[in-house]
Amino acid sequence: MKKVLITGSLGQIGSELTTTLREKYGHDNIIATDIREIDSPVVTEGPFEILDVTNGKAIHDLAEKHNVDTIIHLAALLSAKAENNPQLAWNLNMNGLMNALEVARELNTKFFTPSSIGAFGPTTPKDQTPQDTIQRPTTMYGVNKVSGELLCDYYYHRFGVDTRGVRFPGLISNVTEPGGGTTDYAVEIYYEALKNKRYSSYIAEGTHMDMMYMPDAINAIIQLMEADPNQLKHRNAFNVTAMSAAPEHFEQAIQKHIPEFTMDYQVDPVRQAIAESWPNSIDASAATEEWGFKAEYDLEKMTEDMLDKLKAKLSIR
Numbered sequence: 141m142k143k144v145l146i147t148g149s150l151g152q153i154g155s156e157l158t159t160t161l162r163e164k165y166g167h168d169n170i171i172a173t174d175i176r177e178i179d180s181p182v183v184t185e186g187p188f189e190i191l192d193v194t195n196g197k198a199i200h201d202l203a204e205k206h207n208v209d210t211i212i213h214l215a216a217l218l219s220a221k222a223e224n225n226p227q228l229a230w231n232l233n234m235n236g237l238m239n240a241l242e243v244a245r246e247l248n249t250k251f252f253t254p255s256s257i258g259a260f261g262p263t264t265p266k267d268q269t270p271q272d273t274i275q276r277p278t279t280m281y282g283v284n285k286v287s288g289e290l291l292c293d294y295y296y297h298r299f300g301v302d303t304r305g306v307r308f309p310g311l312i313s314n315v316t317e318p319g320g321g322t323t324d325y326a327v328e329i330y331y332e333a334l335k336n337k338r339y340s341s342y343i344a345e346g347t348h349m350d351m352m353y354m355p356d357a358i359n360a361i362i363q364l365m366e367a368d369p370n371q372l373k374h375r376n377a378f379n380v381t382a383m384s385a386a387p388e389h390f391e392q393a394i395q396k397h398i399p400e401f402t403m404d405y406q407v408d409p410v411r412q413a414i415a416e417s418w419p420n421s422i423d424a425s426a427a428t429e430e431w432g433f434k435a436e437y438d439l440e441k442m443t444e445d446m447l448d449k450l451k452a453k454l455s456i457r
Contacts, residue, residue: 144161147173147214149173162186200243213252218281220324252304252365254361256282256307307377309422312326317331334398352381368431380427
């Protein structure tokens with residue numbers, strides 16, 4: 141990667157990935173784009189362009205203008221919001237992806253887009269979900285992700301586009317606030333623990349889902365994109381994970397630092413149904429074997445870092 145175009149750069153992943161890539165490859169070499177512009181280091185500390193990914197010509201023109209060799213496509217509507225507006229989700233998630241892949245084909249760039257554990261469904265094996273297994277999701281977001289995995293495979297096999305991707309679990313960030321995902325409770329809980337010492341979880345007790353701290357997610361993207369292509373058997377949709385946890389596990393981890401913290405449950409049926417259709421834990425051995433993936437943060441280490449970073453962010457002593 142020498143010159144990188146990032147779509148959806150103001151989102152949860154993009155905000156931190158853009159900053160990290162600029163530090164690594166040079167600020168002028170990472171072109172951030174999003175459909176909106178806000179007061180953010182992503183906008184002010186390097187090249188930034190307004191971009192609607194449903195406009196394929198606009199993507200092509202920007203990629204050509206900046207002479208990019210890599211496209212990282214992050215623009216998407218997340219799981220809970222996609223259920224509320226499935227037509228918008230299909231248009232943004234699928235047509236946007238097709239447009240970005242076409243530009244990668246036309247300009248011969250490397251290409252990354254993330255999939256998700258949402259690509260699995262209720263008939264997928266729940267525990268240690270294999271890399272290659274049945275995928276019959278029951279959500280629009282999941283349908284989009286399975287379709288996207290297959291589309292990236294198609295562009296690699298049919299056109300030789302150097303496509304790469306991972307299936308992210310729930311991502312936990314101390315930089316970007318929740319944006320409509322089913323696993324967002326695992327971010328909200330830290331804010332509420334510090335601000336109010338209590339939290340009402342919309343996901344039920346005992347509901348295990350895979351999670352990952354954002355620094356591990358960012359490292360996974362960079363490591364995969366820098367990997368020797370000859371070592372990649374799967375290329376797209378590698379399972380990656382760092383921890384499998386239920387809401388009460390976050391409660392217990394936080395209580396070690398904030399003993400007075402309490403949690404109750406006000407379950408959201410829509411997001412609970414989505415969560416129950418996903419695996420309890422997944423097998424990331426293919427990513428480890430093919431490009432050396434390894435997470436650094438477990439629940440305890442992540443919790444300590446999240447609380448420290450958010451205390452500073454929220455000016456809490």
